[in-house]
Amino acid sequence: MRTDPTAAIAELKSRFGDRVETGEAVRCAHANTLTWIAAEPPDAVVWPLTTDEVAEIVVIAARHRVPVIPFGAGTSLEGHVNAPFGGISVDLGRMTRIVQVEARDLDCVVEAGVTRPQLNAYVRDLGLFFPVDPGAADATLGGMAATRASGTNAMRYGTMRDNVLSLKAVLANGEVVTTGGRARKSAAGLDLTRLLIGSEGTLGIITELALKLHPIPERVIAVACPFASVAGACDATIEANETGLGLSKVELLDALQIRAVNFHSKLELTEQPHLFVEIAGGEAATEEQLRQFREIAIRCGATRFEWAADESARRRLWQARHDAFWSVKTMWPGKSVIVTDVCVPVSQLARCVDETVTDIKATGIPAPLVGHVGDGNFHVLPVFDAGDADSVAKVEGFLDRLVERALRLGGTSTGEHGVGQGKMAYLERELGAPAVGAMRAIKAALDPLGILNPGKMLTGRNTN
Amino acid sequence: MRTDPTAAIAELKSRFGDRVETGEAVRCAHANTLTWIAAEPPDAVVWPLTTDEVAEIVVIAARHRVPVIPFGAGTSLEGHVNAPFGGISVDLGRMTRIVQVEARDLDCVVEAGVTRPQLNAYVRDLGLFFPVDPGAADATLGGMAATRASGTNAMRYGTMRDNVLSLKAVLANGEVVTTGGRARKSAAGLDLTRLLIGSEGTLGIITELALKLHPIPERVIAVACPFASVAGACDATIEANETGLGLSKVELLDALQIRAVNFHSKLELTEQPHLFVEIAGGEAATEEQLRQFREIAIRCGATRFEWAADESARRRLWQARHDAFWSVKTMWPGKSVIVTDVCVPVSQLARCVDETVTDIKATGIPAPLVGHVGDGNFHVLPVFDAGDADSVAKVEGFLDRLVERALRLGGTSTGEHGVGQGKMAYLERELGAPAVGAMRAIKAALDPLGILNPGKMLTGRNTN
Numbered sequence: 001m002r003t004d005p006t007a008a009i010a011e012l013k014s015r016f017g018d019r020v021e022t023g024e025a026v027r028c029a030h031a032n033t034l035t036w037i038a039a040e041p042p043d044a045v046v047w048p049l050t051t052d053e054v055a056e057i058v059v060i061a062a063r064h065r066v067p068v069i070p071f072g073a074g075t076s077l078e079g080h081v082n083a084p085f086g087g088i089s090v091d092l093g094r095m096t097r098i099v100q101v102e103a104r105d106l107d108c109v110v111e112a113g114v115t116r117p118q119l120n121a122y123v124r125d126l127g128l129f130f131p132v133d134p135g136a137a138d139a140t141l142g143g144m145a146a147t148r149a150s151g152t153n154a155m156r157y158g159t160m161r162d163n164v165l166s167l168k169a170v171l172a173n174g175e176v177v178t179t180g181g182r183a184r185k186s187a188a189g190l191d192l193t194r195l196l197i198g199s200e201g202t203l204g205i206i207t208e209l210a211l212k213l214h215p216i217p218e219r220v221i222a223v224a225c226p227f228a229s230v231a232g233a234c235d236a237t238i239e240a241n242e243t244g245l246g247l248s249k250v251e252l253l254d255a256l257q258i259r260a261v262n263f264h265s266k267l268e269l270t271e272q273p274h275l276f277v278e279i280a281g282g283e284a285a286t287e288e289q290l291r292q293f294r295e296i297a298i299r300c301g302a303t304r305f306e307w308a309a310d311e312s313a314r315r316r317l318w319q320a321r322h323d324a325f326w327s328v329k330t331m332w333p334g335k336s337v338i339v340t341d342v343c344v345p346v347s348q349l350a351r352c353v354d355e356t357v358t359d360i361k362a363t364g365i366p367a368p369l370v371g372h373v374g375d376g377n378f379h380v381l382p383v384f385d386a387g388d389a390d391s392v393a394k395v396e397g398f399l400d401r402l403v404e405r406a407l408r409l410g411g412t413s414t415g416e417h418g419v420g421q422g423k424m425a426y427l428e429r430e431l432g433a434p435a436v437g438a439m440r441a442i443k444a445a446l447d448p449l450g451i452l453n454p455g456k457m458l459t460g461r462n463t464n
Numbered sequence: 465m466r467t468d469p470t471a472a473i474a475e476l477k478s479r480f481g482d483r484v485e486t487g488e489a490v491r492c493a494h495a496n497t498l499t500w501i502a503a504e505p506p507d508a509v510v511w512p513l514t515t516d517e518v519a520e521i522v523v524i525a526a527r528h529r530v531p532v533i534p535f536g537a538g539t540s541l542e543g544h545v546n547a548p549f550g551g552i553s554v555d556l557g558r559m560t561r562i563v564q565v566e567a568r569d570l571d572c573v574v575e576a577g578v579t580r581p582q583l584n585a586y587v588r589d590l591g592l593f594f595p596v597d598p599g600a601a602d603a604t605l606g607g608m609a610a611t612r613a614s615g616t617n618a619m620r621y622g623t624m625r626d627n628v629l630s631l632k633a634v635l636a637n638g639e640v641v642t643t644g645g646r647a648r649k650s651a652a653g654l655d656l657t658r659l660l661i662g663s664e665g666t667l668g669i670i671t672e673l674a675l676k677l678h679p680i681p682e683r684v685i686a687v688a689c690p691f692a693s694v695a696g697a698c699d700a701t702i703e704a705n706e707t708g709l710g711l712s713k714v715e716l717l718d719a720l721q722i723r724a725v726n727f728h729s730k731l732e733l734t735e736q737p738h739l740f741v742e743i744a745g746g747e748a749a750t751e752e753q754l755r756q757f758r759e760i761a762i763r764c765g766a767t768r769f770e771w772a773a774d775e776s777a778r779r780r781l782w783q784a785r786h787d788a789f790w791s792v793k794t795m796w797p798g799k800s801v802i803v804t805d806v807c808v809p810v811s812q813l814a815r816c817v818d819e820t821v822t823d824i825k826a827t828g829i830p831a832p833l834v835g836h837v838g839d840g841n842f843h844v845l846p847v848f849d850a851g852d853a854d855s856v857a858k859v860e861g862f863l864d865r866l867v868e869r870a871l872r873l874g875g876t877s878t879g880e881h882g883v884g885q886g887k888m889a890y891l892e893r894e895l896g897a898p899a900v901g902a903m904r905a906i907k908a909a910l911d912p913l914g915i916l917n918p919g920k921m922l923t924g925r926n927t928n
Binding site: 102103104105106107127147148150154158159161162171175176177178179180181182183184185186187188189190191192194195197198199203214215216217218238241242243244246281282283284285287288289292343344345346347375376377410411412413414415416417418419423426427430431432434435436437438439441442443444445446457458 | 566567568569570571591611612614618622623625626635639640641642643644645646647648649650651652653654655656658659661662663667678679680681682702705706707708710745746747748749751752753756807808809810811839840841874875876877878879880881882883887890891894895896898899900901902903905906907908909910921922
């Protein structure tokens with residue numbers, strides 16, 4: 001059900017001038033889904049500079065019953081920025097002010113369009129960093145909050161859920177809501193901060209964030225070790241967790257992903273499942289952790305144990321991990337690659353991965369696997385031919401079985417990528433009708449006209 | 465606005481028999497507020513044994529438009545369990561089943577009436593523990609989730625917000641909602657888990673929780689050091705945070721609180737502001753942290769630095785801290801003691817405490833001060849004569865100024881005790897009308913009849 005956006009766009013143009021664009025290239029660039037989901041461009045794109053301008057845009061859109069789709073860097077993976085009913089893409093990419101940094105409180109306040117690298121460059125000289133690091137290097141912090149982003153540091157530092165102190169957001173009625181201040185904790189009222197984190201633009205448009213910062217560790221050690229089996233790598237992770245080692249990162253790459261990483265990053269790792277591990281802390285603490293983790297890894301079947309504390313070797317290893325997606329693109333040029341994501345209790349991970357690898361072999365499509373094994377979250381990257389219906393059908397069947405498997409093993413359909421359009425079909429299966437009903441009641445209460453990012457998460461393709 | 469509960473109680477009795485009680489002693493025991501707020505007993509108390517029974521109770525109450533007040537251990541501090549409009553107190557104290565413990569996943573599933581000591585006794589032999597430790601030793605885990613409880617371990621392990629994986633709860637319509645599974649993280653849908661945590665029984669009745677567990681640290685060291693000033697103690701805390709030491713607990717006790725602790729726990733601490741600190745981890749890591757923290761403390765003006773690694777000395781110190789409330793009761797027998805709570809950014813803590821101590825002196829009532837200084841959260845314990853109107857007025861004025869001060873310094877009216885009845889007046893002042901409006905919209909959407917714990921947090925005394 002589309003509403004004619006003409007009047008809304010005219011009003012936006014008279015207010016925001018050339019900060020409103022309707023050209024096809026711009027519109028298409030704002031419907032980049034990085035998945036197999038077809039791009040659905042908005043009718044117009046507008047670039048606000050302040051929270052109040054975002055509020056004005058929402059009021060105009062509400063008056064004309066036109067959808068509003070918040071846009072950060074467009075690196076989300078489940079069609080979050082698509083405009084299935086048309087509407088206005090609100091690009092927060094020009095709201096890039098770092099409003100406040102309080103080193104003594106280990107926090108900062110930033111506008112939603114600030115990217116992770118921008119913030120980290122800004123606070124590095126203070127000995128601080130912001131830890132959440134999704135695969136998309138240039139993701140905006142507003143977008144990361146809206147999708148409850150996570151990444152390799154989540155094991156030690158948590159996800160966006162844990163690193164946002166409070167938010168400023170524009171609600172569907174045009175009101176600007178402030179969910180709290182910079183206090184480290186609060187028990188004052190309903191947790192609107194966490195309700196907005198992961199709401200994917202369906203309840204409000206995040207315009208400003210108070211974030212936790214963390215001291216850059218004194219010393220960092222990178223470890224890479226191959227295992228004969230995925231089960232051994234998982235056992236080592238579980239034992240490290242049980243021992244309370246406090247590892248910073250524990251990443252699993254399967255043999256095929258190692259082949260791609262070797263090819264792309266000019267490494268010579270053994271083509272076996274690997275754990276990439278990061279240990280961080282004081283001099284003595286890191287030595288102790290390294291020794292303890294080495295014992296655990298070898299007991300669990302690590303066939304080698306290599307580590308590096310100097311920055312260039314560490315960076316090389318972690319860059320290779322970060323480039324996992326691109327390594328797959330490079331190894332299979334011209335093919336499409338989907339990055340999908342599920343998460344299971346860590347004890348079920350080896351089984352989930354083994355069954356998935358068997359499924360991949362049976363399906364006959366290459367699909368490297370890489371994961372945040374420390375919290376049971378992993379990604380599979382099926383490589384396929386987007387123009388070939390049979391290939392697409394195979395991938396879709398595989399993705400469906402992957403989610404079914406994760407749910408059967410007590411997990412979730414998405415550990416960190418979110419629901420968007422791609423995982424809508426699974427939400428009720430995962431959480432049950434009462435939970436989804438409660439979510440829809442909240443959505444209807446806060447956005448009765450259904451203008452905020454319709455067709456995602458809770459509202460289907462045929463309703464607005 | 466009271467509804468006649470007679471018919472509802474009759475129906476409950478016919479269904480639950482002698483698990484429904486209406487005797488005065490029982491009703492009064494369920495309106496224990498531990499504050500200056502007058503007790504407002506419910507009309508009846510019912511003890512369900514299962515989630516489905518809780519759902520039945522809610523359906524009966526809804527049919528008769530009678531309020532439902534969830535009750536755990538009754539140790540909350542802001543009148544959460546009062547029944548200002550009468551109604552049914554639902555005591556979850558008989559739902560004490562530990563449903564599942566998964567050591568390899570470091571998690572468990574428990575019913576809402578399980579207490580923290582019960583859970584910790586159960587998992588100790590597995591080398592695990594549940595870290596959230598509010599002052600009330602026998603608090604139930606359901607109540608702790610409902611009030612977003614916190615405590616001395618929050619600095620390292622987080623609050624209930626961070627340690628609940630998912631919840632089962634009964635909504636106002638009688639539906640049983642499951643907010644997730646045991647996966648360590650999920651991006652599937654709105655964060656109903658966090659929305660229910662801290663909702664104080666106004667959105668649903670929590671009946672079951674999946675919780676994170678943590679490995680018991682290899683070694684624990686307790687430190688006590690006196691400072692010439694509160695500012696010095698705060699500086700030491702901030703510097704330890706900035707260095708990323710990862711201390712487990714950092715507690716501040718002012719000189720008056722030390723006097724009470726000495727009196728009650730037979731200690732001989734210098735009557736100066738103290739930091740009580742806990743360091744936990746591996747052998748080498750704890751040695752390193754101890755050395756680093758000692759340097760910081762002495763640089764910031766610690767006049768002594770005492771530490772103990774053996775269990776009995778550690779327990780003695782922390783027991784004294786835990787008994788802070790009782791030490792005040794013992795030192796001023798026959799007097800009333802309020803435990804109030806605010807939280808400010810850590811950089812503002814010394815100023816907030818100093819201004820508060822000045823205010824205490826001017827007001828002329830003794831009020832020891834103790835706080836989770838690591839996260840800027842502190843408690844003041846005014847000692848007064850509940851029967852003397854002047855004394856009560858003085859305390860009320862002091863409490864009001866304390867909250868104003870915390871808000872002025874960028875803090876919150878409550879770090880961990882919640883809103884209940886006692887902090888309702890501050891919520892809109894703290895968060896603004898749009899935030900409270902959004903909370904009320906959510907409340908109205910999920911509980912249109914207003915039967916769940918009315919008169920708390922969002923709904924005033926004169927509306928239901």
